[in-house]
Amino acid sequence: xxxxxxxxxxxxxxxxxxxxxxxxxxxxxxxxxxxxxxxxxxxxxxxxxxxxxxxxxxxxxxxxxxxxxxxxxxxxxxxxxxxxxxxxxxxxxxxxxxxxxxxxxxxxxxxxxxxxxxxxxxxxxxxxxxxxxxxxxxxxxxxxxxxxxxxxxxxxxxxxxxxxxxxxxxxxxxxxxxxxxxxxxxxxxxxxxxxxxxxxxxxxxxxxxxxxxxxxxxxxxxxxxxxxxxxxxxxxxxxxxxxxxx
Numbered sequence: 001x002x003x004x005x006x007x008x009x010x011x012x013x014x015x016x017x018x019x020x021x022x023x024x025x026x027x028x029x030x031x032x033x034x035x036x037x038x039x040x041x042x043x044x045x046x047x048x049x050x051x052x053x054x055x056x057x058x059x060x061x062x063x064x065x066x067x068x069x070x071x072x073x074x075x076x077x078x079x080x081x082x083x084x085x086x087x088x089x090x091x092x093x094x095x096x097x098x099x100x101x102x103x104x105x106x107x108x109x110x111x112x113x114x115x116x117x118x119x120x121x122x123x124x125x126x127x128x129x130x131x132x133x134x135x136x137x138x139x140x141x142x143x144x145x146x147x148x149x150x151x152x153x154x155x156x157x158x159x160x161x162x163x164x165x166x167x168x169x170x171x172x173x174x175x176x177x178x179x180x181x182x183x184x185x186x187x188x189x190x191x192x193x194x195x196x197x198x199x200x201x202x203x204x205x206x207x208x209x210x211x212x213x214x215x216x217x218x219x220x221x222x223x224x225x226x227x228x229x230x231x232x233x234x235x236x237x238x239x240x241x242x243x244x245x246x
Contacts, residue, residue, distance in 0.1 A: 045104055045119075051097045052097045052122050052123050052126070055090060055097050056122065058086055058089055058090040058093055059126050062083065062087060062090055065083045065086060066083070066136050066137045069137060070136075084192065087134070087199055091203065094206060098209065101119055101120065101210075101213075104116060120215070124211070127210065128207065131203050134197075134200040134203070138193055138200070
């Protein structure tokens, strides 16, 4: 053994220290696995957040289209086609958001991350607004259809007159739609209404499933706010049905 400068002898390392290093090396795979699991959970939350945000954007776009329907007094096929496209995409994103959120939510009565709670609330609010806007579109499309039928049943076709440059005799021109066009238009609007009601029922079922899987504090809060939301929808429907189109 060699002597230290202060006169003490250097002792070899104990076996206990060597074994402790060995135990730490055995824990490294567990730590790596835990870190990888945490990263996967974070990626899942990030993906779910992006899906919910995309659904929120589609709901806002659909709301603008519904407002456009309410601002016109005649049917606009291009707006109806855009509404159908946006509504279909919105339903797909709502289903994807619910599926993604149900995977990362964990047990109902267990501890849940605040970010996941926020996603639950955001998805619920988006679904409620989406259902409300679909209900508005059904009422507005129905009003347009009744308005169209009322115009078609008012009397014979409207005849406009115009003067030809080479003659003083007015030329009569029929500017009304043919009966076949009117029937086809009514059929298209009715089909849009039926499809919207079908999607609305599906979103209501999805909202019910979301509320069932919510954490208990959020679930109790949702039950308390459901009554006020139903009365708001009922009041809006009454106003929409009794407001004449311009």
